[in-house]
Amino acid sequence: MTEDNARKVANTMLTAAAVGVAIVILRTPSLRRLAVGLAVSAVTGSIPAWLSRELQSAWVDSRHGAL
DSSP states (O other), rough: OOHHHHHHHHHHHHHHHHHHHHEEEEHHHHHHHHHHHHHHHIIIIHHHHHHHHHHHHHHHTTSOOOO
């Protein structure tokens, strides 16, 4: 098996596993609630924190100094 074929097989298997997990999560109410809760936490917590760090870094890199 060539490296290219191995990559294609691995990508296909990972995609199939991800689809399978998504189906199980969507069909199980408790897992669906958990997934929605984690998504809300990411959107309201870690994403704004990351964006704030990126903006501060860009400001400093633009030679305006610290905020």
